[in-house]
Amino acid sequence: MPLDYLSQNRAYEGEQFVCSHQSRETGTEMTFSVYVPPHMPGIKLPVLWYLAGLTCTHENVTEKGEYRRACAEHGIVFVAPDTSPRGEDVPDADEYDFGKGAGFYVDATQEPWAKHYRMRSYIEQELPEVIAAEFPVDLERQSITGHSMGGHGALTIGLRNPDRFRSVSAFSPIVAPSQVPWGEKALGRYLGEDRAAWREYDAVALIEDGARLDHLLVDQGTADNFLEEQLKTGTLSMACAKAGMSPEIRMQQGYDHSYYFISTFMAEHVAWHAERLGA
Amino acid sequence: MPLDYLSQNRAYEGEQFVCSHQSRETGTEMTFSVYVPPHMPGIKLPVLWYLAGLTCTHENVTEKGEYRRACAEHGIVFVAPDTSPRGEDVPDADEYDFGKGAGFYVDATQEPWAKHYRMRSYIEQELPEVIAAEFPVDLERQSITGHSMGGHGALTIGLRNPDRFRSVSAFSPIVAPSQVPWGEKALGRYLGEDRAAWREYDAVALIEDGARLDHLLVDQGTADNFLEEQLKTGTLSMACAKAGMSPEIRMQQGYDHSYYFISTFMAEHVAWHAERLGA
Numbered sequence: 001m002p003l004d005y006l007s008q009n010r011a012y013e014g015e016q017f018v019c020s021h022q023s024r025e026t027g028t029e030m031t032f033s034v035y036v037p038p039h040m041p042g043i044k045l046p047v048l049w050y051l052a053g054l055t056c057t058h059e060n061v062t063e064k065g066e067y068r069r070a071c072a073e074h075g076i077v078f079v080a081p082d083t084s085p086r087g088e089d090v091p092d093a094d095e096y097d098f099g100k101g102a103g104f105y106v107d108a109t110q111e112p113w114a115k116h117y118r119m120r121s122y123i124e125q126e127l128p129e130v131i132a133a134e135f136p137v138d139l140e141r142q143s144i145t146g147h148s149m150g151g152h153g154a155l156t157i158g159l160r161n162p163d164r165f166r167s168v169s170a171f172s173p174i175v176a177p178s179q180v181p182w183g184e185k186a187l188g189r190y191l192g193e194d195r196a197a198w199r200e201y202d203a204v205a206l207i208e209d210g211a212r213l214d215h216l217l218v219d220q221g222t223a224d225n226f227l228e229e230q231l232k233t234g235t236l237s238m239a240c241a242k243a244g245m246s247p248e249i250r251m252q253q254g255y256d257h258s259y260y261f262i263s264t265f266m267a268e269h270v271a272w273h274a275e276r277l278g279a
Numbered sequence: 280m281p282l283d284y285l286s287q288n289r290a291y292e293g294e295q296f297v298c299s300h301q302s303r304e305t306g307t308e309m310t311f312s313v314y315v316p317p318h319m320p321g322i323k324l325p326v327l328w329y330l331a332g333l334t335c336t337h338e339n340v341t342e343k344g345e346y347r348r349a350c351a352e353h354g355i356v357f358v359a360p361d362t363s364p365r366g367e368d369v370p371d372a373d374e375y376d377f378g379k380g381a382g383f384y385v386d387a388t389q390e391p392w393a394k395h396y397r398m399r400s401y402i403e404q405e406l407p408e409v410i411a412a413e414f415p416v417d418l419e420r421q422s423i424t425g426h427s428m429g430g431h432g433a434l435t436i437g438l439r440n441p442d443r444f445r446s447v448s449a450f451s452p453i454v455a456p457s458q459v460p461w462g463e464k465a466l467g468r469y470l471g472e473d474r475a476a477w478r479e480y481d482a483v484a485l486i487e488d489g490a491r492l493d494h495l496l497v498d499q500g501t502a503d504n505f506l507e508e509q510l511k512t513g514t515l516s517m518a519c520a521k522a523g524m525s526p527e528i529r530m531q532q533g534y535d536h537s538y539y540f541i542s543t544f545m546a547e548h549v550a551w552h553a554e555r556l557g558a
Contacts (some may be wrong), residue, residue, distance in 0.1 A: 009540075011543050013547070016539055063343050066345050066348070225290065231357075259342075260288035261290070264292075
């Protein structure tokens with residue numbers, strides 16, 4: 001399928017692209033952004049995936065994430081997909097935390113969501129093929145990060161595919177969606193009431209069930225309004241401790257849930273991934 | 280007059296504020312953003328003013344300018360005002376390049392604009408008082424920058440007040456508004472048809488009339504769609520050469536007029552000002 005190039009802007013000597021394509025997984029047109037840093041012609045670069053949070057599109061991190069400087073310095077391609085299928089044909093719930101803008105990186109099994117809400121397969125299978133066909137990326141060197149719902153996405157995709165990602169990080173992630181209101185609502189409606197089906201979409205449950213990550217970094221602001229009710233970072237710390245994992249989980253004093261927080265620590269995340277990507 | 284704090288977010292160990300206040304100059308409520316970097320209690324910091332371009336508010340650079348990292352590193356307060364008066368009482372033209380969002384940093388003399396469109400006095404007189412009363416800034420150490428119409432603002436305010444600003448820089452500025460469509464329209468309507476009155480709002484004319492700057496840095500993208508018709512960077516280069524000024528005017532290959540361009544070179548501008556501010 002051909003890509004439509006919606007925009008291209010020079011930045012930090014590289015190029016920031018925004019593209020759209022017809023997705024086989026979601027059955028809709030999907031938009032994403034890709035930053036390609038300056039590089040020697042002919043070489044292939046490691047890639048860092050960034051999954052956004054509730055209500056977001058590719059735009060939020062592309063405008064406010066402050067990743068380009070670090071990606072240019074380390075020679076890393078940065079890909080930011082949308083958070084759900086879009087379009088008039090796609091069922092929606094008119095709620096900020098379910099439906100459009102809230103795909104939760106699952107393949108829905110329940111109606112009317114199952115046809116289009118296939119963000120897991122879109123991110124895990126389709127988009128890497130699309131990116132590799134069009135941009136100079138080396139799929140042997142991938143890492144993944146994300147924010148909030150997208151932190152949940154990064155953790156669960158990483159835990160299910162430990163051989164595919166050299167490193168996983170997250171900003172203020174939902175770590176145990178089965179145990180919090182956002183997650184119970186989304187997983188219950190997309191996947192149905194049988195909670196056993198939720199476990200592969202829950203980072204803490206995946207770890208309890210045996211999944212492991214060698215390289216995991218989490219930043220969480222202490223002034224984040226969602227920390228107590230929705231994010232519950234401590235649940236991840238405990239699950240990792242029980243499992244013998246040694247993640248870096250950093251509580252950042254005074255930071256909230258916004259892109260002001262993300263942008264502050266983005267360069268550190270990119271540098272941390274770069275080390276593990278050999279970039 | 281008390282300030283309303285609309286938001287406060289921790290970023291790079293400092294605080295990003297957005298505030299509004301009732302302005303005596305514009306007779307309207309005005310909104311601006313201020314980034315205060317981490318600093319020792321009790322000390323006063325140098326300040327860098329950033330004037331935005333057509334259609335912008337304080338938000339554009341606050342979200343997309345990527346200045347906080349450099350300002351935190353150098354200990355500089357960064358202030359981003361709006362580009363015009365706002366509100367239902369303010370006359371508008373329903374055009375992107377005149378009226379609201381397009382104050383051109385002038386004190387209008389023509390009706391119906393004269394009452395509210397007083398962005399020159401707002402930026403030169405009122406806002407520094409407001410900022411100094413509320414934030415830890417040292418008005419003995421000021422520098423100014425801006426983009427496009429705001430680059431025009433930075434250049435002309437700097438040229439009229441050479442003792443007040445240690446350094447002046449601009450991204451893709453309108454350098455000779457009297458000679459280009461955007462400027463002819465705006466200056467003609469705000470100031471009337473007598474072009475003599477335009478000269479104090481035209482950087483090239485100010486230099487021709489004897490104004491000088493010791494420290495001037497301009498970055499201009501070569502792929503900027505407005506370069507030939509509206510910006511005419513070469514006109515500034517020639518005026519400076521005739522006047523014996525030695526600015527740094529850098530043509531940046533392949534960059535356009537967007538915040539992708541601005542953010543790429545923002546840290547260099549902040550560092551350049553920091554050197555001259557003793558920051």
